[in-house]
Amino acid sequence: MKYVSTRGQAPDLTFEEAMLTGLARDGGLYVPAEVPVMAANDIAALAGLPYEEVAFRVMRPFIGDSFTDDEFRAIIARAYEGFGHAARAPLVQLGPGHFLLELFHGPTLAFKDFAMQLIGQLFQAALERSGQRVTIVGATSGDTGSAAIEAFRGLDAVDVFILYPHGRVSEVQRRQMTTPAESNVHALAIDGHFDDAQARVKDMFNDFDFRDGVRLAGVNSINWARVLAQVVYYFASAVELGAPHRKVSFTVPTGNFGDIFAGYIARKMGLPIDRLVVATNQNDILHRCLSTSEYMPDGVIPSISPSMDIQVSSNFERALFDAYGRDGKAVAQLMDELKSGGFRVSQGALQALREHFDSGRCDEDETRATIKRLQATTGELLCPHSAVGVKVAEENLKPGVPMITLATAHPAKFPAAVEEAAGIHPPLPPRMADLYDRDERVTRVPNDLAAIETLIRERIAK
Numbered sequence: 001m002k003y004v005s006t007r008g009q010a011p012d013l014t015f016e017e018a019m020l021t022g023l024a025r026d027g028g029l030y031v032p033a034e035v036p037v038m039a040a041n042d043i044a045a046l047a048g049l050p051y052e053e054v055a056f057r058v059m060r061p062f063i064g065d066s067f068t069d070d071e072f073r074a075i076i077a078r079a080y081e082g083f084g085h086a087a088r089a090p091l092v093q094l095g096p097g098h099f100l101l102e103l104f105h106g107p108t109l110a111f112k113d114f115a116m117q118l119i120g121q122l123f124q125a126a127l128e129r130s131g132q133r134v135t136i137v138g139a140t141s142g143d144t145g146s147a148a149i150e151a152f153r154g155l156d157a158v159d160v161f162i163l164y165p166h167g168r169v170s171e172v173q174r175r176q177m178t179t180p181a182e183s184n185v186h187a188l189a190i191d192g193h194f195d196d197a198q199a200r201v202k203d204m205f206n207d208f209d210f211r212d213g214v215r216l217a218g219v220n221s222i223n224w225a226r227v228l229a230q231v232v233y234y235f236a237s238a239v240e241l242g243a244p245h246r247k248v249s250f251t252v253p254t255g256n257f258g259d260i261f262a263g264y265i266a267r268k269m270g271l272p273i274d275r276l277v278v279a280t281n282q283n284d285i286l287h288r289c290l291s292t293s294e295y296m297p298d299g300v301i302p303s304i305s306p307s308m309d310i311q312v313s314s315n316f317e318r319a320l321f322d323a324y325g326r327d328g329k330a331v332a333q334l335m336d337e338l339k340s341g342g343f344r345v346s347q348g349a350l351q352a353l354r355e356h357f358d359s360g361r362c363d364e365d366e367t368r369a370t371i372k373r374l375q376a377t378t379g380e381l382l383c384p385h386s387a388v389g390v391k392v393a394e395e396n397l398k399p400g401v402p403m404i405t406l407a408t409a410h411p412a413k414f415p416a417a418v419e420e421a422a423g424i425h426p427p428l429p430p431r432m433a434d435l436y437d438r439d440e441r442v443t444r445v446p447n448d449l450a451a452i453e454t455l456i457r458e459r460i461a462k
C-alpha cells in the first residue's frame with residue numbers, strides 16, 4: 001500500500017512513513033494511491049462484532065506491512081480500552097429515521113480520541129522499533145490538542161507542542177491542555193485564531209531546516225492515520241442500521257473536513273452511503289463553496305461551537321485532489337491561489353464534489369434552539385457542534401434512508417453554551433471532577449514563525 005501527495009511532487013511513502021511524516025514535502029497531504037474496496041459480504045460480516053474487530057478489518061488493508069496482524073490487533077485493543085462505553089461509539093435514535101452517533105466517550109470527550117488514542121499507540125510502537133525521537137506539533141481549535149496531549153503525555157520518545165488560539169477555546173478544553181504535568185507536554189497559546197495556528201504548523205513543515213533538525217511529526221488530520229481511524233465508525237454504525245443491505249446517510253459537523261473525509265473514504269471502500277452532509281456553523285466557507293464554487297476565506301467569526309471556527313479547511317485539499325481527477329498540479333495551483341485570497345472550483349470538479357457531498361449551515365440562534373429542543377423532546381443534551389449537525393441533518397432527511405448525525409463532543413466540554421441554551425449545567429465525568437483545581441501551565445506566543453520555532457528548539461534542547 002503506497003501513499004501519494006495531493007500536490008504530486010513528493011515521494012510516495014508506506015503507511016508508517018506517511019504517518020511519521022505528516023505533511024508531504026511538497027506541502028500536500030498524503031492519500032492512498034488506491035482505496036481498497038471491501039466486498040459486500042465482508043461488510044455484512046462486520047455485524048455484531050466488537051468495535052475493535054471492526055477497526056481491525058476496516059483498517060488492515062491500509063497498513064501494508066508496517067505492522068503485523070498481532071501487533072496491530074494489540075495496538076487497537078490498547079487504544080480503545082480507556083473508553084467509557086462498551087460499544088465505544090453507541091447509536092441513539094433521535095426520531096423517525098434519525099440517529100445520533102455518540103463519539104464522545106473517549107478520555108477527552110471528543111471524537112478526536114478515536115484516532116488520537118490509536119496513533120499514540122502506533123507512534124510508540126514505530127519509535128520503539130527505530131529508536132528515534134520526534135517533535136510533534138499540532139494546531140487546535142480545542143479538541144485535537146487535548147486529545148493529542150492525552151495520547152502522547154509521558155512518552156519518552158516524543159515532545160508534543162500544541163498551538164491553540166488564545167481566548168478562543170472553552171475553559172474545559174483549555175484546562176485539558178494546560179493541566180497535564182508531564183514535561184514532554186507544551187501548551188502554547190497563540191495570538192490569533194485557529195487558521196493562524198494551523199498556518200504556522202504548516203510553515204514549520206515547509207521549513208526543511210527546522211523540520212529535519214527537530215524531526216517534526218504532525219498529529220492534525222494532515223496525518224493520514226488520523227483520517228483512517230475515523231473511517232471505522234462509519235462502518236460500525238452503518239452496519240448496525242442494516243448496511244450493506246440498506247443505504248444510510250451521514251451528517252457531519254465540519255471544520256477541517258477530516259471527519260467527513262473519513263466518511264468519503266468509507267463510501268469509496270464500498271460502504272453504501274447515500275449522502276454525506278457537511279454541516280457548518282456561521283464559519284460556513286465549505287457550505288458556500290459547495291453552493292457557489294467560490295472558496296474565499298473572509299475571516300473567522302468566533303462562535304459557540306469554537307472547534308469548528310475554521311476558514312482554511314485543511315482536508316478539503318484531499319477532496320479536491322479526487323475532484324480534479326488526482327491532478328496534483330491543479331491542486332497545487334489552487335493552493336497557491338488560496339495564499340493570495342481564494343479560488344473558484346471548476347464546474348467539473350464541483351459536480352464531482354456534489355456527487356458525494358451536500359451541505360448546510362446553522363447559525364448561533366439555531367444552534368441554541370436545537371440544543372434546547374432536543375433536550376426537551378428526546379432528553380439528549382447536545383454539545384453545540386453536535387447541535388449544528390442535528391439541525392442540518394433534519395433539513396436533509398429522506399424517507400427510507402436512515403440519517404446518522406455524528407455527535408462530535410460531550411456537552412460538558414462546553415458547559416457555558418449548553419447551560420445558556422438548555423438551562424442545564426452538564427457535569428464533567430467523575431474522573432475529571434478536579435479539572436478546575438489543577439494548576440495550569442501554558443506559554444503565550446506571538447503569531448510569528450521564527451519566535452515559535454526558537455521556543456521549540458530551546459525546549460527540546462533542555
Ligand SMILES: Cc1ncc(COP(=O)(O)O)c(C=O)c1O
Pocket residue numbers: 110111142143144221253254255256257258259260307308385386408409
Ligand atoms: C467537537 C468538534 N466537532 C466538529 C469538528 C470538525 O471536525 P473536522 O475538523 O474533522 O471537520 C471538530 C474539530 O475538528 C470538533 O472538535
Ligand SMILES: N[C@@H](CCOP(=O)(O)O)C(=O)O
Pocket residue numbers: 139140141142143144145219220221222255256258307308314
Ligand atoms: N477542530 C479541530 C481543529 C483541528 O482539526 P484536525 O482534525 O485537523 O486536527 C480541533 O479541535 O482542534
